[in-house]
Amino acid sequence: MVRYDAAIIGAGGDGLAAAIVLARAGLKTVVLDRAPHPGGRLVTREFHPGFRASLFLDDVAPIPAALFWSLGLARAGAHLAPVPASLALGPGGSCLIGRGRGRAGLDLLAEADSRAAAVLARAGRDAEPRRRRHGLFRRMAPPPPWPGEDWLLPSLNDLLAERLVDPDLCAHLMARALAGRACDPFLAGTAVHLLAPGSGGLTVRGGAGALAEVLARLAQEAGAEIRCDAEAGEIRRDRRGLSTIVLSGGEEVTARALISTLDLKATFLSLFVWNALPPELLRRVGRYRMAGAAARVLFALDAPPELPRGLGRADLHLAPTPEAFAEAHAAWRGGTIPAAPPALLRLVSARDPGLAPVGKAVLTATLSAIPFRLFDGAWTNEKRALLRERALAAAERALPGVSARVLAAEMIVPPDIEAALGATEGDLMGGELAADQMLDARPWLGFAAPRTPVRGLYLAGPSTPAGASASLASGVCAANAVMADVKAGRLK
Amino acid sequence: MNHARIFDVIVIGAGISGLAAAALLAREGRSVLVVDGAPPSPPPGAHTLHALDPSLLKALGLAKRGLKFAVRDMSLAGLRADGRHLILTRDARATALGLASHSAADAEAWPRVYAEVQALARAMRPCWWDANSCQTLAQLHDRLEPFRRMGAIAWLDSRFESEALKATLAFDAGCGGLSPLEPGSALTLLWRAAQEMCGLQGASAMVAGGPRALVDLFAAAAQDAGAELRTASPVERILVEGGKIAGVRLATGEVLAAARVLSSLSRRLTFCSLLSGSEAGLGETERLEREMPRVGTARVTLTLGAVPTIKGASVPLTARFVVAEKLESYAVAHAAACAGRLADELPMEFTVPTAADPALAPAGRHLVSALLRPVPLLPPKGWAALKSDLVQKVLGALGCYAPDLARQIVDTDVTVPDDIVVRSGAADVAAGVVHMLADWDVRLGTPLEGLMLCGAAAEPVPAISGRAARHAAEKILKDAKR
Numbered sequence: 001m002v003r004y005d006a007a008i009i010g011a012g013g014d015g016l017a018a019a020i021v022l023a024r025a026g027l028k029t030v031v032l033d034r035a036p037h038p039g040g041r042l043v044t045r046e047f048h049p050g051f052r053a054s055l056f057l058d059d060v061a062p063i064p065a066a067l068f069w070s071l072g073l074a075r076a077g078a079h080l081a082p083v084p085a086s087l088a089l090g091p092g093g094s095c096l097i098g099r100g101r102g103r104a105g106l107d108l109l110a111e112a113d114s115r116a117a118a119v120l121a122r123a124g125r126d127a128e129p130r131r132r133r134h135g136l137f138r139r140m141a142p143p144p145p146w147p148g149e150d151w152l153l154p155s156l157n158d159l160l161a162e163r164l165v166d167p168d169l170c171a172h173l174m175a176r177a178l179a180g181r182a183c184d185p186f187l188a189g190t191a192v193h194l195l196a197p198g199s200g201g202l203t204v205r206g207g208a209g210a211l212a213e214v215l216a217r218l219a220q221e222a223g224a225e226i227r228c229d230a231e232a233g234e235i236r237r238d239r240r241g242l243s244t245i246v247l248s249g250g251e252e253v254t255a256r257a258l259i260s261t262l263d264l265k266a267t268f269l270s271l272f273v274w275n276a277l278p279p280e281l282l283r284r285v286g287r288y289r290m291a292g293a294a295a296r297v298l299f300a301l302d303a304p305p306e307l308p309r310g311l312g313r314a315d316l317h318l319a320p321t322p323e324a325f326a327e328a329h330a331a332w333r334g335g336t337i338p339a340a341p342p343a344l345l346r347l348v349s350a351r352d353p354g355l356a357p358v359g360k361a362v363l364t365a366t367l368s369a370i371p372f373r374l375f376d377g378a379w380t381n382e383k384r385a386l387l388r389e390r391a392l393a394a395a396e397r398a399l400p401g402v403s404a405r406v407l408a409a410e411m412i413v414p415p416d417i418e419a420a421l422g423a424t425e426g427d428l429m430g431g432e433l434a435a436d437q438m439l440d441a442r443p444w445l446g447f448a449a450p451r452t453p454v455r456g457l458y459l460a461g462p463s464t465p466a467g468a469s470a471s472l473a474s475g476v477c478a479a480n481a482v483m484a485d486v487k488a489g490r491l492k
Numbered sequence: 493m494n495h496a497r498i499f500d501v502i503v504i505g506a507g508i509s510g511l512a513a514a515a516l517l518a519r520e521g522r523s524v525l526v527v528d529g530a531p532p533s534p535p536p537g538a539h540t541l542h543a544l545d546p547s548l549l550k551a552l553g554l555a556k557r558g559l560k561f562a563v564r565d566m567s568l569a570g571l572r573a574d575g576r577h578l579i580l581t582r583d584a585r586a587t588a589l590g591l592a593s594h595s596a597a598d599a600e601a602w603p604r605v606y607a608e609v610q611a612l613a614r615a616m617r618p619c620w621w622d623a624n625s626c627q628t629l630a631q632l633h634d635r636l637e638p639f640r641r642m643g644a645i646a647w648l649d650s651r652f653e654s655e656a657l658k659a660t661l662a663f664d665a666g667c668g669g670l671s672p673l674e675p676g677s678a679l680t681l682l683w684r685a686a687q688e689m690c691g692l693q694g695a696s697a698m699v700a701g702g703p704r705a706l707v708d709l710f711a712a713a714a715q716d717a718g719a720e721l722r723t724a725s726p727v728e729r730i731l732v733e734g735g736k737i738a739g740v741r742l743a744t745g746e747v748l749a750a751a752r753v754l755s756s757l758s759r760r761l762t763f764c765s766l767l768s769g770s771e772a773g774l775g776e777t778e779r780l781e782r783e784m785p786r787v788g789t790a791r792v793t794l795t796l797g798a799v800p801t802i803k804g805a806s807v808p809l810t811a812r813f814v815v816a817e818k819l820e821s822y823a824v825a826h827a828a829a830c831a832g833r834l835a836d837e838l839p840m841e842f843t844v845p846t847a848a849d850p851a852l853a854p855a856g857r858h859l860v861s862a863l864l865r866p867v868p869l870l871p872p873k874g875w876a877a878l879k880s881d882l883v884q885k886v887l888g889a890l891g892c893y894a895p896d897l898a899r900q901i902v903d904t905d906v907t908v909p910d911d912i913v914v915r916s917g918a919a920d921v922a923a924g925v926v927h928m929l930a931d932w933d934v935r936l937g938t939p940l941e942g943l944m945l946c947g948a949a950a951e952p953v954p955a956i957s958g959r960a961a962r963h964a965a966e967k968i969l970k971d972a973k974r
Contacts, residue, residue, distance in 0.1 A: 152641065153675055153925050161782050186786070186830060188674040188924055189643075287650055323831065330827035333820070435675040436641040445637055 003254045004028045006482055007245055009232050009271070010261035012040025013060070014460045014467060014475030016215035016226075018259050020071055021479035023222035027486070030253060031224060032245065034231035034422070038216040040261075041421055041428060044207025048408040050357040051300040054208040055412060056421070056428060058346050058364055059083060059201035061471045062113070064120055071218065071472070078214040079205035084351075086200060086315035088172035089398050095168040096314075097176075105169045108160075112194045116469045118147035119195060119439060123466040127450050127477040128484055148195050152435045156185040156193055157322050175319035176200050179344040180294035181429070182332035182369040185322045189435040196433060196469035199315055199344055199366070203351055215472075235271045235457075241491070243456050256491045257456055257482045261475060263430035264288050264443045264463035266422050281453055288443055288463075289434070292414040292426035293332055295341075295370035297391040300407040304347065304361035305399040312350035318343045318394050328369035335375030337387055342368040343394045363402065365391045372414040372425040384411050430462025439465055450478035456491060458482055498749045499525045501968060502740055503719075504727050504766070505756035506532040509947045511710040511719075513754050513961035515552055518717035520969055525748065526719055527740065529726030532711040534703030535948070535956055536907045537789050539863050540566060540696045540812055540843060541706075543687040543957040545621070551962070552713045559709055560700040562849035564690040569811040570660030571893045575804025578656050579811065582695060595654035605651050610693060612636070613686035620686055620952050623932045623963060640925055644677035645819055659816040663841050666865050668923030668953040669785045671826035672819070676925040683928065683953050696812060698845060702852050703956075730755075730766045730943065737942030754964055756947030760784070762938075773939045787829040787866035788909030792886045794860040795853065795903035800844060800894045809847035815840050815889050822866075829866040834878060838885050840864045857902065862886050867909065875908040882906060928952040932963045944968075 006022050008015045011033035022029045033040070041056045060080075068074070088095045097105045151159065156177065160170040174185055179198035183190050204211045216226055231248040235258065238244070245253045260267040268277060268285040304312065320328075320342055328338040344366040349356035356362045367387070374383065388411050396403045414426025423430070431437050436445070442465045443449065449464035460478035461467050467474030485491050501517050503510045506528035518524045549555065570578035578594065580587050584603040592599040612635055619625040629636065638647065644665035648658040664684045665677040689697040699706045715721060725742040730753055732738060739749035755762040760780045763772040799809075807813070816822065816839040825835035842862035846853050853859050864886065871878050883904055890897050927935065935950045944967065950960035 158783060162779070184671075184673075184827065184830075187671055188676055189641075287646075289646070326827065326830060330824070330831075333823065333827075434641075434643075434646075436638065436643075436646055441637075441641060445641070 004030045005255065005486070006030075006257045006259065007032060007243070007253055007255035008259045008261065009245070010040055010461065011035075011038035011216070011226055011228065012261055012461075013042055013211065013215060013471050014478075015040070015259070015261040016212070016219050016475070017067070017071060017472040018261070018460055018475035018479040019219040019224040019226070020215070020222050021476050022482065023219060023224035025483055027483070029224040030255070031219065031226045032230045032232055032247070032253065033226070033228050034248075036228050037212075038226055038228060039209055039212030041423075042208040042212035044209030044355075047298050047410040048300040051360070051362050051408070052207060052355045053298045053348060053362050053364055055298070056296065056417060057208055058348055058366075059199060059203055060208055060211060061196070061201045061469065062116070063202065063471050064117065064473055067472055067476060073214060073218075076214045076218050078211055080202040080211070081205070083200050083203055083315055084313045085311070086172070086176060086317060087311055088168065088175055088317040088319040090168050090171045090319040091321060095166070095172045097169075097172060104164050104166070105173055108163050108173065109200070112197070115148040115151065116195050120466055120470055120473050122146055123464070124473070124477055124480070126448070127481040146439045148439060151191045151195060152438065153188055154191045155188045156183070156190040159191040159194070171319040171321060172317060174322060174325065175317035175342060175344070176315070178325060178342065178368060179317070180366050180368055181433075182291055182293035182329050182371075184326040184329040186326055192433050192435065192438045195438070196429070198368075199317075201471075205352055206354060207348075207352065232271060234273060235276075237276070237454075237456070241456055257458060257485070259450075259458045259460050259475070259478045259482065261461040262422060263290070263424050263427065263461060264459065265290065265424040267459060267463075270422075277454065284444065289432040289437065290372075290425040290427040291429065291432035292372040292417065292423070293369050294417070294426070294428065295367040295387060295414065296412040297365040297367070297388055298410040298412075299363040299365070299392075299395070299402075300356070300409070301361040301363055301402065301405045302407050303359065303405050304350065305363070305402045305405070307347070307399065312347050316345040316347075316398055318345065318398055325369075332369040332371050335371045335373055337371070337374070337383065337390075338369050339390075340394070341370060341390065343391060344368075345395055345398055360407075363395065365395055367391055370413060372418070372427075379413050379415050384413060387411065387413065428462065430467065433468065438468065442468060450474070450481045497523075499523050500750065501525075501752045501754060502527060502748055502750040503754045503756065503946070504528070504740065504762075505947060506530075506711070506721060506723055507535060507756050507947065508707060508710050508956055509958055509961040510754070510756035511707070511714045512548055512552065512958040513756070513946045513965045514719035515710065515714040515717045516548075516962060516965035517968060518714065518719035522968075524714075524719040525750070526714065526721045527725075527727050527742065527748070528723045529743070531723045532707045532721075534707045536911055537791055537863070538703040538956055539791060539841075539861050540698055541956060542684065542689055542696045543951070543955040543959075544689060545957050545959040545962055546688055546691070548958040548962045552710070554709055554713065557709055557713060559706070561690055561697045562700040562845075563698040563810045565692050565695040566698065566843070567808065567811045568660060568696075569807045569813045570656055571802070571813050571815050572656055572804070573817060573892055576656070577802075577805045577807050578660055579807060580660065582692060591654070591657060594656050595652075598652045598654050598657050601651065609682065609685050612639075613682050614693065616682065616686050619929065620683060621959065625929065625931050629929060639679045639682050640929070641675050642678045643674050644672035644681060645823065647678035647681070648819065655818060658819045659821070660814045662819055662822050663814045663816060663839060663865070666822060666826075666839075667955065668928070669787055669866070670923065671866075672822045673826075676923065676928060679925055679928055680923070680953055687955075698843070698848055700849055702845065702849070727766060730762075732767070732771045732940060735941060737940060752942045752944075752968060754944050754946045754961075754968075756945070756961070758947065758949035759938075759945060762943075762945065767940075771940065776939060784869075786869055787826060788869035790864045790867045790882060790909060791907040792862045792864065792883060793905040793907075794862070794897075794901055795905075796858040796860060796897070796900040797856065797902050798896075798900045799847075799858055800860055800897055800900065802894050804893070809844045812841055812843045813893075815842065815893070826866045829868045832868045832871045834867060834881055834885060838864050838867070838889065840886065840889065842890070860890070860897070862890070869909050875910050879906050879908060882908070923953050932960075933967075936960060936964050936967065
């Protein structure tokens with residue numbers, strides 16, 4: 001039995017980033033993952049001979065600049081670029097953002113980015129050890145509000161309509177924020193989606209999997225151990241505060257600190273024996289709302305579709321009206337497949353020619369508001385075929401002639417995401433974005449992530465304030481919290 | 493002879509709020525004129541009372557004038573298809589006993605949660621009753637935060653487990669026009685718990701003689717205090733001179749001068765139909781147009797030839813009955829209403845007013861009044877097309893619990909959101925968290941000097957309360973003193 005300083009569950013971006021930080025600080029670190037390769041959701045593989053695509057996401061969420069440089073990603077060979085442009089094809093015509101077009105939209109996006117950055121900074125600061133506060137009044141004063149709190153309560157539609165005049169631009173930004181989500185933009189409290197938009201992050205050359213390779217290499221160079229095919233079965237805790245992870249093969253890994261990069265529900269409901277945690281905590285975790293709503297279709301095309309020059313690399317939002325988003329949300333809540341799910345098309349091979357053979361193309365479609373549970377039973381092959389038809393019909397409307405060029409298609413629905421990644425209900429966001437599950441209230445008010453009610457267990461990943469809107473940041477927050485607690489002698 | 497008299501204050505709308513404000517001002521010696529196009533009439537959406545302002549009743553001496561309640565404390569009954577109806581009263585222990593057959597955990601939790609909510613709601617009264625919000629909000633920040641952020645569904649799920657209890661309680665969360673998924677709907681429940689009727693916190697009551705009797709009392713109080721009432725012609729325009737209020741012009745063309753105008757209509761009606769865009773501030777008018785709420789309330793009144801009987805466990809007919817099988821049906825109905833449709837399963841609340849006050853109907857006749865919420869505010873084809881569908885849905889739903897009802901019907905009367913909005917402007921406010929926790933000055937005030945709101949729309953949650961009228965009148969009196 002080996003004893004580590006820190007064990008990290010999940011070798012995704014967050015887990016590997018945490019491992020790099022901890023190992024560089026000299027802690028003996030191990031990363032465990034049940035998949036045969038590190039990367040988690042950052043995985044790019046061949047889905048048809050010669051055709052490669054990232055299965056779960058084409059773009060990764062933004063990485064804070066300071067983190068990008070301190071981890072040394074550029075030196076290690078990661079090529080990241082912002083999405084060059086995005087184009088919305090709405091009922092009222094088309095609308096382009098990028099390269100100086102759509103000024104008002106860009107201003108709003110810049111504001112959203114700066115708010116998200118401020119949120120990350122605040123989350124990072126909260127993870128560090130509390131400085132001792134002097135004086136009675138300091139203690140009595142409520143903590144300052146989180147940046148971005150004024151976006152907690154308005155509805156997305158109101159916020160956009162207040163800032164922007166052009167309804168097409170509103171629909172475009174709405175589609176950009178809600179890609180892969182289920183959300184009624186008219187309901188109050190939906191403006192938070194702008195702080196963690198569903199699309200418009202960073203494109204990785206070589207696919208998302210390339211970023212995972214770089215991170216894994218950096219972690220290993222720093223001295224961390226990465227163990228794949230090692231599924232954490234159960235966590236046991238002894239009286240001294242040491243945690244032992246029993247792997248599904250029966251082997252045991254003991255560590256002073258554990259960082260879980262799984263979502264909140266997977267962490268507390270699947271890693272512990274049912275009676276090891278206080279029932280009140282389990283009930284609270286049970287009430288945490290997940291909102292898995294993304295389905296992906298990967299198309300291998302035998303020729304790239306004709307597109308105006310330069311637009312091949314853009315995100316193509318088939319942006320419906322706000323009313324259609326509301327309809328899709330209602331269908332999603334009722335467990336039915338929406339008749340016209342909002343879709344986002346990306347010709348990923350135009351951005352990154354290495355993904356398809358010469359002269360061919362890879363097109364991905366990300367569909368929103370696809371329920372995890374259908375009201376009439378399981379996701380059968382017929383239902384998958386139906387959804388594939390709908391995705392293809394949507395693609396055909398935007399790119400005429402594309403359906404004749406399809407060589408093969410692979411379909412990923414929310415249950416597939418749960419099965420592949422362990423993300424509860426296939427929700428890659430790790431929980432619904434709502435006023436009571438966002439910012440300081442993520443996963444709930446008073447949780448104070450990355451620390452958890454279980455001593456020695458830290459939560460990273462998408463169910464934390466930092467993890468909702470950025471890549472890698474939540475892992476680093478958790479790692480910083482571990483190091484601070486080690487220094488303060490709070491871990492045995 | 494147009495400028496015959498100059499009034500101190502002109503009040504637009506002879507509803508309860510308008511009359512209350514007029515009475516309070518006239519009592520202090522102001523010359524007050526109440527203008528409306530119709531004689532004082534009860535608000536069409538009214539059905540029970542839960543938020544009348546106690547200090548207003550005291551100030552106007554309504555009890556001495558003969559205000560009587562037919563029911564002082566209506567219990568809340570959740571009707572269930574299986575006959576195991578749920579009865580929630582202000583007696584937490586009795587309620588817990590009744591809950592035990594639905595869920596042991598809820599029966600155990602109810603007294604605790606009920607006491608906790610009542611205590612927090614009472615602590616919120618300085619904010620919602622008096623003009624003292626900042627201090628209260630700062631003191632209660634931590635306890636209030638979950639209510640500020642959660643939707644009613646999330647909050648109810650966090651406290652209770654039985655669907656019957658949650659679905660019954662959730663009806664009140666919609667009275668501000670919010671979906672139970674939205675933040676603010678849990679706060680609406682808290683607001684309801686903060687109200688008081690007949691000295692009982694969180695009670696619902698019914699006035700003897702119906703809402704009509706209540707309006708008559710207010711009208712008499714206003715007139716006795718010296719306020720003048722003109723109900724021949726509605727106000728067509730509020731006159732503004734140099735950014736200040738100059739008076740009003742009636743539809744007949746008559747001009748009445750006053751330096752102060754109180755509007756008991758909603759902010760939207762006041763700004764968009766009584767003022768021109770440039771007077772009200774273009775941004776303000778635009779915002780009001782944009783933030784038009786999309787759901788409303790409808791009311792169906794059935795006249796029956798016999799006493800309705802409800803099958804299953806016995807329930808007192810003086811209760812208010814909530815018909816909603818599932819918590820989710822509120823969210824579904826809200827989404828359907830936003831899309832301009834009626835949901836298959838419409839959540840509703842109904843009362844039997846004649847059970848407590850037989851004088852409301854001719855001898856041998858009985859009334860059932862059903863309040864449906866949420867329903868579309870502006871259906872694409874208009875309400876005329878939906879009316880019969882609405883009645884069918886009400887009869888279908890009530891038929892499950894009172895099978896004989898359909899045969900007993902003598903007459904049907906439908907009040908759709910159109911009527912409610914046009915006549916009182918009460919339903920066209922979307923009460924969000926910011927509105928509910930704002931200062932009274934913000935809710936009452938307008939950018940125009942001399943113009944204030946005093947109606948249901950200026951309350952934290954639209955309701956028949958008169959509290960906005962009291963605050964508006966107090967503000968005018970205070971300003972004059974200064």
